Amino acid sequence: MNVSYQWLKEYIALDGLSPEELAEKLTRGGIEVDGAQPRGGALELVTVGFVKAKRKHPDADKLNVCTVDVGGPEELQIVCGAPNVDAGQLVPVAQVGAKLPGGLKIKRAKLRGVESLGMICSAKELGINDKLLPKEQQEGILVLPEGSEIGSPIAELLGLDDVVLELDLTPNRSDCLSLLGVAYELGALTGHPVRLPETAVHAASEQASERVAVGIAAQEACPHYAARYIKGVRVAPSPQWLQNRLIAAGVRPINNIVDITNYVLLEYGQPLHAFDADTVKGGRLDVRYAQPGERLTTLDGQARKLEAHMLVVADGERPVALAGVMGGADTEVTGGTVNIVLESACFDGAVVRRTSRELGLRSESSVRFEKQVDPARVIPALDRAASLMAELAGGLVADGIVQAGEPCIEPVTVQASLARINGLLGTTLSNLEVKTILGRLDFRYTLLEGDIYEVQVPSRRGDIALDVDVIEEIARLHGYDNIPTTPIEGATTPGGLSVAQRIRRALRQRMTGAGLHEAITYSFTSPARTALLPELAGDATPVRLAMPMSEERSVLRTGLVPGLLELAVYNRNRSAERVAVFEIGSVYLTDEATLTRQPQEKPRLAGLLTGARPAAWNAKPAAPDFYTAKGLVDAALELLGLADKAVYEPAAPQHMHPGRTAAVLLETERGRERVGYVGQLHPDEQRTHDLEDTYVFELELEPLCDAADFGIVYRQLPRYPSSRRDLAVVVDSGVAAGSLKASIAATAGAWLESVEVFDVYTGERLGAGKKSVALALVYRHPERTLTDEEIAELQERVVGELAHSFDAHLRA
């Protein structure tokens, strides 16, 4: 809503508040003013001039030399390049010394040898948004209406010494979509009364009801429809002051009749429509739903196919308007129109909204109906417009208002006690203060027993229905700044994070501690990208958005790795040598083709490593390998106390290197569960993405959180020495080191404290298909020192079992 400062003054005293001060006051009161835009400004030395004569410039085809009377003692010679300039015109003249809104300063000048003492201006040069002017006024210089006083300041004539306040209204304050609404708001803030416009209608003896009848066939969508009949209007441009105000509000002047409906719409917030009465067939207007197959060409020239849920105004034969949205072209007021049917009605917001949305047709009218108009203004606005049509268009208003239905004013009363008001706000307002505020809001009330206010809410404030709504009004007029600042009373509560939240934080610390940056990628991705995933989730169909912004962001991710891959490519393309990142976030899984319930959201941890860590001055670059990635998974599992419960198994999911990928399994009460994978991206994928060896992992966090062991239990430090025995065995290269370890652990008995692989060797001396695995076994007895004989016996058992199970023999 754009509000002209000068226009607003008509309805309320502004106390000399500057437009900026006014903006601040409104904003602090809850009506946000986005900007205060000056129109042209005072425009000193820009006046109305009369072009007495025009002759061709001797040396330039496109220039004219004009003799202009600006009301001063001497006529001015001005060179003008506009093709439409002509003798006999009244025009805006910027004299030498004037400064125009664009910053241009007018100086005495010579144009191709001819002296020019000023400039004849276009609308644009005066700071007028020329899109709001009729076509013929957009081109060239602005030709002013006849009768404009020569020498008078242009700012006065065109209303340019004004500031437009741009209101950014919240959806509840549609009452401020009118000047009167803003005036009431200002009245509440300043305490000044609102001055209502003059609406006296001097009616002719002829009865409107003899000319037109109205009816409603859809009561719930239109509770009240009223019309007046005005005959003998002369359609012409509106007076300049009225055009100025419309332009300030951002509405394009068309002709006096249409302009008056728009003017009153801006004034009262009540949309009106004028029909050319002589094109209305059958002498009647009915509000009904459209019939299948009906069409209507709206005022914007578009032929619209109507649906059965769209509300129309129809004459005896056809729809003539889209109710509350836009009139029809067939009954449009034109230059030849003589008689008017003027409509003022109350249409249902939801119905208007739906029609407006479906047709992609928003108008000043539909915007207001959607947000509810004041039903009590249907008749006053109608009368106001009729009286203006008599005054400004020479019309004769027929007696009476034809109407159907009745004003849908339901009285709203709200009760709020003083204790409730102060209790909710934390204030100590007195009855006097509350009464003063309600008075300024122009809310009537009765004070009941027990300091209970029974407030009659005026119909213009459709947003107020509950006690808290009234309390908000009191609070904002008392001033939010005047509400004290207190600590919460009552029982204290222990705050904290959930187990899952604590684990996510710990994992983040662990991963960053290991040198990985945390990434946050988009939850929306492309179907192609989701397909780029090892099947961690089974065969989940990605959830698709109904109306994605692009195919690239059209489905919900089912894994995190593809997003990390995307960022790896991004960073490698920007010369990042090494990408080491992780993400903790949700994936969205469903087994439904069309969702009937929300998908499952599974939190995951994923990581990606590619490229060598840049060389230090004294070290070589270190490229990641499978074991670097696996080490990160180990670290995560160890952090959660799950190192002993995790098992890695060779796996070959799609898009992964079949020989360098492991499934991560977790031993649970339900058996072994797959919780993730770690491995190298398939070389084909690496090539596709133009990446070097790339290692990724992805883990389900829920099972890990469920199994996580928070219980650190101290183990007594050993009191007896341990004995280490190294063992190097030669086995087939396909034998997993993990199986050797498992076998040793199972065979060596309780005194085996640990067994670790410390070397793996392959070479010609061992023969093809063989490898040597070196293991360190540490034995310890808790209560005594083990003897060499005891250990030797255990070692013998271990070696025997390895030979038996893996055909392993000791390396010579």
Place this chain on the structure above:
Amino acid sequence: MKERLETLRAEALRELEAAADAAQLDELRVRILGKKGALTEILRGMGALSAEERPVIGQVANEVRGAIETVIEEKRLAFQQAETARRLQAETIDVTLPGIAPAGGAIHPLTKVVEEIEDVFVGMGYTVAEGPEVETDYYNFEALNLPKHHPARDMQDSFYITDEILMRTQTSPVQIRTMKAMNGQTPVKIICPGKVYRRDDDDATHSFQFNQIEGLVIDKNIRMSDLKGTLLQFVRQIFGPQTQIRLRPSFFPFTEPSAEVDVTCVQCGGSGCRMCKQSGWLEILGCGMVHPRVLEMGGYDPREVSGFAFGMGVERIALLKYGIDDIRHFYTNDLRFLGQFARI
């Protein structure tokens, strides 16, 4: 014999004086004082001496031995010091060459901000609540006093999946879920961080995916003044102890009264600068008293309890806090961006 001892002393001292390094010194020590050394050799003749001479000669012998040992020890120390000095000289390195730091990663700035805000509120007795990102229309809108066709739904164009299921446009549905889970019990004190989604063309200040943090308190006698007190405490912990807040009346369907909250500009401290458009204030969050209808839908009687709620955009806080110029950086994950947050 005495003369032989004196001669030995003189010779030994001369030789020791000439010793060039620790090895020669050691060799001399063995030759002079060792079991088969010169001194021992001389003292072997002690047996032939008379009882009167023996203690005299013995004393001389001890003196000679002591003198030689002293010199040896002095020389040894000198050699050791010289050797140490040589070594230190040889081992000297360029300490201005860079150290080799273990790789360190950075927590994402959005996470940093969320964790910081969480910690502030956890310290004030709040728990951290979470909810689904894919929500039902009921929880995202209807239960928050936004029935279908409510004009305020225009404020946030949504990503629907079906007519009833959509990406949440706000973290507020967690309020309703929490209230229902509490089953009418008080107090409720939660904050809910999380991702939300709105149909918006991405530019420097808009992202279709972003994060919110929302707070909710419900108890008997919760007042708007408590809301102001809570917010003041919060902003002072995040933006510094001098920070002031300013509330402006506003509108949210799920609160009444509602307010927008400004804080004193983090850049200029309130004197006016480009960041705050000369106003001295920055808008950072929306808040209000929980709407009675929302309380009812959450299973509370608005005549018995009251509450406040507030919500803010995490990206906005991060942009202000770190002076970041483009919201898209948060989701592009450029390592040169992320790496800047690997510190306190």
